Amino acid sequence: MTRYVVIGGGIVGLATAHRIVTDRPGAEVTVLEKEPTLGAHQTGHNSGVIHAGVYYRPGSLKARLCRAGARSMLDFCAEQGIPTRVCGKLIVAVEPVELPGLRALHERAGANGLPVRLIGPDEAREHEPAVRCAGAMWVPPTAIVDFRAVCAALGRLLAAAGARVRTGVRVTGITPGTTGAGTTGAGITPGTTGAGGPSGPASAAGPTAGTRPAAVVHTTDGDVPADVLVNCAGLHADRIARLAGVDPPARIVPFRGEYHELRPERRDLVRGLIYPVPDPRFPFLGVHLTRMIDGSVHAGPNAVLALHREGYSWRRVAGRDALDLATYPGLWRLARRHLRYGAAEVTRSLSRRRFAASLARLVPEVTAADIRPAGAGVRAQAIAPDGALIDDFLIVRGDRQVHVLNAPSPAATSSLEIAKHIVAELPS
Structure with a gap:
């Protein structure tokens, strides 16, 4: 059984965890959120707009995932009884x-x-x-919704699927395991800007019985072993990446x-x-x-x-x-x-x-x-270090790790599709 640990209980982290339990039955999924509630920061303080995808460079991740994400979000809200307009x-x-x-x-x-x-x-x-x-x-x-209600629905679905959503738990450190948690094989997801570097998927090899985890996540409530680590920590995503041994290409x-x-x-x-x-x-x-x-x-x-x-x-x-x-x-x-x-x-x-x-x-x-x-x-x-504002989603893949390092608006709109994009290349 592969142990997935998602750091961050905002809408992107929750959507990613939900996609894992949906696509990979039997996976062990843990979400770690330092706040007592889900969606406490960027998700819970935005204007609630489901963007159509007007502003984004054609072919970019934002353009592709926002347009698809708007449809996915409206469908999800309809299924869950969440009001939209x-x-x-x-x-x-x-x-x-x-x-x-x-x-x-x-x-x-x-x-x-x-x-x-x-x-x-x-x-x-x-x-x-x-x-x-x-x-x-x-x-x-263009539509509107309360994205906090979307987070609450995702939290309920995760609980029903057997995932562990742990709030009030702060990550204090990350120790690599035997498979390594550094930047070996790291790459920038195609479609991002301002980061440079080659692109490449994470390793496809899964853990074998009896091996140590790829990483151990140290928290204020004990250690959590991770065979696959997904960093969706938003405002603190670059710091979490450094704890995991990854040198982020932007601050x-x-x-x-x-x-x-x-x-x-x-x-x-x-x-x-x-x-x-x-x-x-x-x-x-x-x-x-x-x-x-x-x-x-x-x-x-x-x-x-x-x-x-x-x-x-x-x-x-x-x-x-x-x-x-x-x-x-x-x-x-x-x-x-x-x-x-x-x-x-x-x-x-x-x-x-x-x-x-x-x-x-x-x-x-x-x-x-x-x-x-x-x-x-x-x-x-x-x-970026040269002063460039990263205007696309920035997702860095390492050895059994994924770090979402730039996911501002329209990330809430795109969250279900961002999750699909991330999980498609996660090791199993």
Whole structure:
């Protein structure tokens, strides 16, 4: 019996564990999550959008897995009785100068096989009467869901299948076994960017009776033997990789995304999803308006550097995390190239008036009095040593190990397909 250990109880880790128990009956599967609840970080703090796959480079992992993942996620939610709403998304060019960017985005969406349409201001207002724009793109397949409910369903399914989902258990170290847990045979999954190196699948050989495990995972609640190790630790994925003897090709840098919400009496300003044309230099989509599955309307997020990998406010700072940021050349190279962008994000973070002004570009009736703070999320963004933002999923395979080192949005949308992609090449 092969012992699989998945580190991380977010949506990607849970989906991967579920795919293992589905595809490999009889496997022994353990999920280790340091928080007392599942989906506590990136999964539980996102905007709940099931993305259609508009933004991603054709042929990339994000493009392929997002489009398939949106269908898989809607099917899964229907099977599990989880509410969803296919509401469509309006991506708007506020000024005429933004129209070429909108057209380029339309071409990319078409290359990804999506049924999108460019529309004029009058038709845009048929979808969103309060919007202001010079032109827009209508994306019908976009939907919304509560991804925490998806995590809860995956947790129930894992328990029913006999998997062990251990919450409140933190990984403190990893010791290689006799088969080796280093980077022998390691490769970068094809379709990733900014990491370099050859690609190659993990070894196909399974453990034999009586052999030692490929690794022993040390935790705050005892040791866990692993014949196959899957790292889906999100904000801490690069550190887990190092514990396992793998030198990650990029560093996780945390960016806090702060949200506001429209006051209940102003929710009628937004019917569905309203997004700006994004800056193609960055993986962030810009401040936007989202009607959530519960009917509330969230606005955001911005993107500011966090001084704690779980830094959901300016007040939360971790010495180790801040030192890692201060001493990482890749971050300094990124900052030098995009100082003005970063300064604008900080200003918007500190000023509700500036935040509201960004929303008013899309919906002019929104004022600072119409919004109130609504929490924040932290994005685990991988940055290469040369300062490049890794804009695709980054999955590193080693000797009986897999490390998911960059899985920000649209990872929640794509999670079931990411899991399928990972498990297809896992040793048995």
